[in-house]
Amino acid sequence: MNQLDQLRQWLPSTEKLVKAVEENRQAVAVTAGVVTLVGAAHIYRKKKSAPKLQGKPIESLPGPDYLPIVGHSLQFKMDELNAFTEAIGWKYGEMAQMFIGPMRVVLASSPQAIEKLFRERPNNFKRSFNIEKQFQDSGVPGLFSMEGDDWRHSRAWVFPQFAPGKINKTKQLIIKHATELRKSLDRFSKEVDEIDNKWYPTVVQDPNSRYTKTNFYNPEELKNTIDMFSAFAFGVVIDFSFAHDKEECLPENILEDIKVIFTVMRRRLFQIIPWHKVGFRDAEDRKFDETVAKLNQSVRTIIEDYDPNTYKEKSDKMSTMLESLWYSINHQDINKIEVSGLLSASKAASKMSIKDMVGNLLTVISAGYDTTANTMQTMAYLLAANPDVQRKLHAEVDAILGSPSARKQMSSDEISDAMEENIFAQFPYTTAVINETQRLHPVAPFAGVEAIHDTVIDGYVLPKGTNIMMLTRVAGMRYCPTPDPFLFKPERWIDATPEQKRQMERLDWTFGGGPRVCPGRHMANLELVYAAVLVFSLYDITEVARPPSAYPVMEGARFTSMLENVHVRFTSRT
Numbered sequence: 199m200n201q202l203d204q205l206r207q208w209l210p211s212t213e214k215l216v217k218a219v220e221e222n223r224q225a226v227a228v229t230a231g232v233v234t235l236v237g238a239a240h241i242y243r244k245k246k247s248a249p250k251l252q253g254k255p256i257e258s259l260p261g262p263d264y265l266p267i268v269g270h271s272l273q274f275k276m277d278e279l280n281a282f283t284e285a286i287g288w289k290y291g292e293m294a295q296m297f298i299g300p301m302r303v304v305l306a307s308s309p310q311a312i313e314k315l316f317r318e319r320p321n322n323f324k325r326s327f328n329i330e331k332q333f334q335d336s337g338v339p340g341l342f343s344m345e346g347d348d349w350r351h352s353r354a355w356v357f358p359q360f361a362p363g364k365i366n367k368t369k370q371l372i373i374k375h376a377t378e379l380r381k382s383l384d385r386f387s388k389e390v391d392e393i394d395n396k397w398y399p400t401v402v403q404d405p406n407s408r409y410t411k412t413n414f415y416n417p418e419e420l421k422n423t424i425d426m427f428s429a430f431a432f433g434v435v436i437d438f439s440f441a442h443d444k445e446e447c448l449p450e451n452i453l454e455d456i457k458v459i460f461t462v463m464r465r466r467l468f469q470i471i472p473w474h475k476v477g478f479r480d481a482e483d484r485k486f487d488e489t490v491a492k493l494n495q496s497v498r499t500i501i502e503d504y505d506p507n508t509y510k511e512k513s514d515k516m517s518t519m520l521e522s523l524w525y526s527i528n529h530q531d532i533n534k535i536e537v538s539g540l541l542s543a544s545k546a547a548s549k550m551s552i553k554d555m556v557g558n559l560l561t562v563i564s565a566g567y568d569t570t571a572n573t574m575q576t577m578a579y580l581l582a583a584n585p586d587v588q589r590k591l592h593a594e595v596d597a598i599l600g601s602p603s604a605r606k607q608m609s610s611d612e613i614s615d616a617m618e619e620n621i622f623a624q625f626p627y628t629t630a631v632i633n634e635t636q637r638l639h640p641v642a643p644f645a646g647v648e649a650i651h652d653t654v655i656d657g658y659v660l661p662k663g664t665n666i667m668m669l670t671r672v673a674g675m676r677y678c679p680t681p682d683p684f685l686f687k688p689e690r691w692i693d694a695t696p697e698q699k700r701q702m703e704r705l706d707w708t709f710g711g712g713p714r715v716c717p718g719r720h721m722a723n724l725e726l727v728y729a730a731v732l733v734f735s736l737y738d739i740t741e742v743a744r745p746p747s748a749y750p751v752m753e754g755a756r757f758t759s760m761l762e763n764v765h766v767r768f769t770s771r772t
């Protein structure tokens with residue numbers, strides 16, 4: 199007997215079912231009536247107890263035409279998500295809608311709506327697209343995806359460790375990695391020169407023809423700077439989390455491993471059918487499982503093997519995240535801790551499970567390197583595309599730290615002594631370049647939330663479960679108080695009146711907002727300003743020449759946004 203026959207035998211036949219219903223007509227009618235009445239009473243009670251929200255119905259939101267079931271999904275590729283959603287925001291106004299498959303997504307781009315949505319997390323709104331469950335089910339929970347009490351405990355551990363007081367102690371650490379970045383860029387510069395000489399020879403007369411020899415162009419061979427920037431940001435966050443030189447304890451190719459996790463999680467978040475859950479697991483899914491298991495094991499071993507005495511000499515008076523875990527687990531002298539942030543972090547860590555500790559360390563590493571590296575890549579491109587801005591940045595750094603050749607000879611201690619406590623105030627133009635880079639191309643130009651209760655946003659009633667995408671960049675540009683909001687003009691941050699500056703800062707959601715604002719923002723900005731001052735300012739950054747038909751530089755939407763097709767040269771300044 200095959201499985202189908204077995205199933206048939208097990209299920210009652212249709213005739214038997216009809217016969218049973220006919221024999222018990224009265225009982226069936228009464229049961230159906232009771233079920234209907236209880237259901238209706240439940241719906242009525244729920245509607246009556248809920249306060250009636252006043253406002254326009256969600257169905258009346260404006261937006262482009264869409265198809266049933268697939269929505270707008272056929273009208274854009276996932277890589278073009280930024281362009282597609284923002285075009286709707288610009289065209290249809292501050293409250294609009296789009297459909298990803300059958301799911302309605304509200305696009306909100308007024309500053310009031312954005313402030314409310316950020317501020318009221320985690321009580322009234324949570325991260326959208328079921329992120330919490332998706333990360334939990336995939337075995338990669340962490341601060342970014344957590345909600346409720348799990349999030350509160352983990353946030354209490356992570357947040358104090360990234361407070362400005364502690365971050366300022368990372369100066370030596372960042373200088374060390376900036377020096378490494380300079381070495382990589384010098385090597386990169388030589389390689390690009392070789393490629394340039396090979397593909398862009400000076401125009402010569404071809405002896406066999408009356409034509410001069412034309413230039414050649416091979417985009418495959420052009421080098422990209424992003425890997426070097428990733429290595430810099432990654433080195434800083436690993437040193438900060440684990441301890442100096444702990445990198446060697448992590449699996450080789452950890453950067454590649456983290457990319458595997460990003461790629462698969464992004465795919466899962468936007469999948470209409472969760473194929474991996476219904477038994478269809480492809481090679482990427484299998485690689486994902488292996489990678490997660492490997493990373494978890496490595497980090498768990500690091501936590502368990504940690505002994506703070508081994509790393510005391512290397513710690514530069516800066517406590518690592520690992521140290522707070524150690525104190526929380528060993529409960530030793532916890533109240534005697536005097537290092538900034540370490541006491542509260544250690545107390546908070548004692549409320550987390552080892553699984554959460556591992557997940558949070560991995561979250562901090564993943565959230566901390568890709569974002570910073572992408573911003574550096576964008577800054578390099580914008581400096582190359584805006585030579586006047588680059589000249590001003592050079593001039594500011596030269597005036598404070600001396601000529602590039604003198605600077606190259608400085609030791610880490612000399613560099614450290616030359617940097618003031620408030621490096622942002624010491625280098626105002628460089629800081630303006632960083633602010634403007636993030637205003638124009640933030641790594642997260644939108645943020646998604648889901649309503650936990652029925653709510654009213656900008657006059658529309660949004661039922662519980664509605665996904666809302668905040669178009670933060672659109673809002674920032676629409677309300678920008680200084681002229682030419684679409685142009686790269688760092689001067690706007692210098693010349694703005696105090697009131698304009700306050701407005702621009704309020705409209706700056708580069709790092710999100712409210713209780714879930716990015717805890718790593720001070721560290722990220724410090725890394726960026728050090729990279730610009732100690733590294734970028736030593737080079738003339740120029741765009742590699744390309745034929746007009748080459749793919750233009752454009753923003754791609756991966757887990758975080760980044761500029762695609764950037765090819766720049768770094769030529770050492772003398």
Ligand code: HEM
Nearest residue numbers: 341342565566569570642708709710711714715716718722
């Ligand atoms: C330029 C660099 C960075 C950018 C643009 C950035 C941006 C963001 C944004 C937009 C969020 C979401 C905030 C929200 O929902 O309101 C976020 C969250 C987060 N970021 Fe960053 N980030 C950067 C660097 C870092 C660094 C260096 C770290 C740590 C070392 C870090 C750790 C985190 C964590 C753990 C969260 C989750 C916070 C939570 O949900 O409570 N980020 N970041």
